[in-house]
Amino acid sequence: MEVTLTVNGxxxxxxxxxxxxxxxxxxxxxxxxxxxxxxxxxxxxxxxVHLDGRSVxxxxxxxxxxxxxxxxxxxxxxxxxxxxxxxxxxxECHALQCGFCTPGMIMSAIDLVQSSDxxxxxAVREGLEGNLCRCTGYHNIVDAVLRAAxxxx
Amino acid sequence: xxxxxYHKPATLEEAVDCYQSAEDGIYLAGGQTLLPTMKQRLxxxxxxxxxxxxxxxxxxxxxxxxVRVGAFTRHDEVxxxxxxxxxxxxxxxxxxxxxxxQVRNRGTxxxxxxxxxxxxxYPAAVIGLxxxxxxxxxQIAADDYFQxxxxxxxxxxxxxxxxxxxxxxxxxxxxxxxxASRYAVVGVLVADFDGRIRVGITGAGPCAFxxxxxxxxxxxxxxxxxxxxxxxxxxxxxxDLHASAEYRAHLVKVMARRAIADLVG
Ligand SMILES: Cc1cc2nc3c(=O)[nH]c(=O)nc-3n(C[C@H](O)[C@H](O)[C@H](O)COP(=O)(O)OP(=O)(O)OC[C@H]3O[C@@H](n4cnc5c(N)ncnc54)[C@H](O)[C@@H]3O)c2cc1C
Ligand code: FES
Ligand code: FES
Numbered sequence: 001m002e003v004t005l006t007v008n009g010x011x012x013x014x015x016x017x018x019x020x021x022x023x024x025x026x027x028x029x030x031x032x033x034x035x036x037x038x039x040x041x042x043x044x045x046x047x048x049v050h051l052d053g054r055s056v057x058x059x060x061x062x063x064x065x066x067x068x069x070x071x072x073x074x075x076x077x078x079x080x081x082x083x084x085x086x087x088x089x090x091x092e093c094h095a096l097q098c099g100f101c102t103p104g105m106i107m108s109a110i111d112l113v114q115s116s117d118x119x120x121x122x123a124v125r126e127g128l129e130g131n132l133c134r135c136t137g138y139h140n141i142v143d144a145v146l147r148a149a150x151x152x153x
Numbered sequence: 154x155x156x157x158x159y160h161k162p163a164t165l166e167e168a169v170d171c172y173q174s175a176e177d178g179i180y181l182a183g184g185q186t187l188l189p190t191m192k193q194r195l196x197x198x199x200x201x202x203x204x205x206x207x208x209x210x211x212x213x214x215x216x217x218x219x220v221r222v223g224a225f226t227r228h229d230e231v232x233x234x235x236x237x238x239x240x241x242x243x244x245x246x247x248x249x250x251x252x253x254x255q256v257r258n259r260g261t262x263x264x265x266x267x268x269x270x271x272x273x274x275y276p277a278a279v280i281g282l283x284x285x286x287x288x289x290x291x292q293i294a295a296d297d298y299f300q301x302x303x304x305x306x307x308x309x310x311x312x313x314x315x316x317x318x319x320x321x322x323x324x325x326x327x328x329x330x331x332x333a334s335r336y337a338v339v340g341v342l343v344a345d346f347d348g349r350i351r352v353g354i355t356g357a358g359p360c361a362f363x364x365x366x367x368x369x370x371x372x373x374x375x376x377x378x379x380x381x382x383x384x385x386x387x388x389x390x391x392x393d394l395h396a397s398a399e400y401r402a403h404l405v406k407v408m409a410r411r412a413i414a415d416l417v418g
Contacts, residue, residue, distance in 0.1 A: 017156065018156065018157055018158060018201070019154045019156050040192065041192070042188075042189050042256070043333075043334075048255055051258075054258040056258055056259055057256075060188050060189060060255075060259070061188070062184065062188065062201075064159045064161075064203070065181075065184065065203065108255065111258075112254065128254075129253035130252070130253025130254050130256065
C-alpha cells in the first residue's frame, strides 16, 4: 500500500506492506536510525517519535495509521551545531550514559514540557513513565528536563 | 506480525460491511493493545479495520447530568478535557493514570472498554458510574456489559460508538498500580448519586464488577468505618505473578477506603 507522510518537514510517499510498523518505515525505508528499538513490546519508549506533535511509541503504530500525519524524529529537532534546548540540556546535565534510550527520552521530554504548565521533579518522573533507562538512574534526566523547560517556553 | 489487509472506512456502515465480508476481521482503534497482541502472534486477523476516520466515533459532550464520550476519544483527551474536568473530574483523573504518556496519546476509551482487560481502569468507571454503552446497534447498561475474562456483551462485529456517564454528586477512584505497566492490580471507584452509592471494582476479578456488599454498607453511611466489617471473599479472584487472590481481596478494601477518604476527607 502507499503511505504519504511528512517526516521532519519533508513529504514522502512510500510503498510499504500493510503490516509495516511506523518505526520500520522510519528506520528501514527512510534510514532515520536515530529512533531506536529497545523492547519492541511497547514498554521501553526508545522508539518514541512525535505524531502530529504528540509522543507515540512508533513500534506500536502502523505506518498505515500515520498516513497523512506529520512525524518528527530525533533527527528533526536540532543539528550538531544548533542543538534543541532539550538536547543541549541532556549534554550539559550528563543525562545519558550509553545513549540508547536518549532519542526516545528527548522526544518524550519535549512533548511533556510542551503539554504541561508546571513541572517539578515528581511531575517529570511521572511524565517520563513510558521511557526506561538502564544506565542513569533518571536523576540527571530529570535535571535536564527541568533545565530545558524554561528555555523552551 | 503476520500479513493482513488494511482498511480505513469512513462510516460505521462501511466498517461493519467490511467486518462482515472479511474472513477474520478485527477493528483497530488506538492499537495499544491490539498491535502488541498481533506482534506476539496471539492475534492473526486477515483484515484490520481502522476506525480512526469515522466521525461518529469522536466528540465529547458535557451536559448537566451526563458526560458522553465518543469511542475514539484518546485517554489523554479525556484527562485534559475542560468540561470533563469540571463536571466529572473522577473520569479525567482516572484517564490520566492509564499507562504512560505515549499510551494515553494513542489509546482510546472504546478500545479499552471493548477489550475489557481485567486490569484496565475505565471499566471501574463504567461500572461505578453506571454508564451506558452505545453501539452501532443498541444501548447496553454497564451492569449487563462485562461478562468474563476479555468477554463482553458485544456481538461479533458490533462497534462501540459512545459511552454515556451519568454525573454523580461526587465520586473518587483509587488504584494500586502495577509498578511497571501502571495497570490496576486493583482499582475501586466509589460514586455517590444523592445518597445512592455505587462501587465499581477492576483488577480483582476476571472483569470489572460491582462491590454490592460495600454499596450496602455505605448506603446512608459514607465513611470508611462503615466497611470495616464487610467481608470481601477472594473466590474467583485473579491469582497471578502480580498478586495473589487473597492479596487482591485485601486491596479492594484498602482502595475503597482511600476512595472514600477522598470523598469525605
Ligand atoms: C505499556 C502499556 C501500559 C498500559 N497501561 C494501562 C493501564 O494502566 N490501564 C489501562 O486501563 N490500560 C492500559 N493499557 C492499555 C491501553 O489503555 C489501551 O489503549 C486500551 O486497552 C485499548 O485501547 P486502544 O484504543 O489502543 O484499542 P486497540 O488496541 O486498537 O483495540 C483493542 C480491542 O478493542 C477492539 N475495539 C477497539 N475499538 C472498538 C470499538 N469502538 N468498538 C468495538 N471494538 C473496538 C479492537 O478490535 C481490539 O480487539 C496499557 C497499554 C500499554 C501498551
Ligand atoms: S521499542 Fe517501542 S516501546 Fe520499546
Ligand atoms: S543512557 Fe543507557 S539506557 Fe539510558
